[in-house]
Amino acid sequence: MDTSIKILIVDDFATMRRILKNILKQLGFKNLVEADDGTTAWDVLENQEIDLIISDWNMPKMTGLELLKKVRASTKYKTAPFLMVTAEAQKQNVIEAVQAGVSNYVVKPFTAEAISDKLAKILK
Amino acid sequence: MINPFINATINVLETMAFMKVSAGKPYVKQDNTAVGDVTGILGLTGVAHGTIAVTFEEKCILTVVSNMLGETMDQLNEDIADAVGELTNMISGQARKELDELGKVFKAAIPSVITGRNHTIRHYVDGPKIAIPFETNGGEFTIEVCFDR
Numbered sequence: 002m003d004t005s006i007k008i009l010i011v012d013d014f015a016t017m018r019r020i021l022k023n024i025l026k027q028l029g030f031k032n033l034v035e036a037d038d039g040t041t042a043w044d045v046l047e048n049q050e051i052d053l054i055i056s057d058w059n060m061p062k063m064t065g066l067e068l069l070k071k072v073r074a075s076t077k078y079k080t081a082p083f084l085m086v087t088a089e090a091q092k093q094n095v096i097e098a099v100q101a102g103v104s105n106y107v108v109k110p111f112t113a114e115a116i117s118d119k120l121a122k123i124l125k
Numbered sequence: 126m127i128n129p130f131i132n133a134t135i136n137v138l139e140t141m142a143f144m145k146v147s148a149g150k151p152y153v154k155q156d157n158t159a160v161g162d163v164t165g166i167l168g169l170t171g172v173a174h175g176t177i178a179v180t181f182e183e184k185c186i187l188t189v190v191s192n193m194l195g196e197t198m199d200q201l202n203e204d205i206a207d208a209v210g211e212l213t214n215m216i217s218g219q220a221r222k223e224l225d226e227l228g229k230v231f232k233a234a235i236p237s238v239i240t241g242r243n244h245t246i247r248h249y250v251d252g253p254k255i256a257i258p259f260e261t262n263g264g265e266f267t268i269e270v271c272f273d274r
Contacts, residue, residue, distance in 0.1 A: 013235070014207055014208075014210060014211040014214070015204070015207050016190070016193065016194070016204070016207045016208040016210075016211045017211050019194055020141075020193060020194065023194070023195060059214070059233070059235065060235075061235060087218070088214050088215045088217065088218025088219070089218060090218050090219065090221070090222035091221060091222055091225040091230065092225065093225075093230075108218070108222075109137075109141075109214075109215045109218060110136060110137045110140035110141045110215050110219070111140065112140060
């Protein structure tokens with residue numbers, strides 16, 4: 002995996018952003034930026050060059066699914082890797098995310114290995 | 126309808142905080158006073174309406190969050206409240222997944238967190254409050270589940 006890529010972590014809970022940052026740093030990724038909802042994430046995406054988006058689903062202002070749809074509708078990020086990391090584990094949620102173009106899906110709670118495995122798949 | 130919440134709680138704590146968790150005997154809680162010092166509460170809507178509350182004793186949640194973040198937490202603060210919100214969210218998500226597989230579909234709101242000794246837990250509906258105590262190697266916590274039917 003190319004660990005020099007810039008990753009955007011989107012979650013309304015700071016705890017989850019810290020856990021994901023810890024895992025990503027252990028995997029060698031250093032170029033990490035954060036946003037606490039979809040609206041802030043979109044601002045970051047417009048103003049920076051992001052290589053991978055890791056996003057929660059259930060957030061205020063703009064949900065992860067809305068962010069995913071906006072990302073896929075954009076010219077800049079329509080093919081960018083997008084990993085959904087969410088507590089929304091019902092079958093219908095996964096179907097909706099796949100239909101919207103998610104690259105892969107991790108259900109909370111997760112292990113560091115689960116994140117590592119999914120990243121290896123979408124970044125190969 | 127209680128077992129999915131018990132299974133979810135054990136799964137979340139064991140996976141995210143690497144703790145051994147065992148459930149005690151469920152009981153019907155009569156009052157609104159929290160057993161713990163910090164509580165996450167979240168509304169559920171769908172085939173029934175209700176709430177789930179997860180309330181931790183201070184010693185227990187400090188151990189849980191220290192394990193989750195890999196750094197020592199020694200006081201109840203905003204970081205702890207944030208972690209309790211996310212734990213409540215994850216427990217709700219896992220429980221809703223198991224309920225979904227049983228044909229009972231629920232949606233969840235965003236959790237809120239209350240901190241302080243003897244605080245009040247207000248469930249959003251008027252139903253029996255089923256409390257399930259849990260023991261961990263770091264202390265005790267309780268979940269409360271309340272549905273309108």
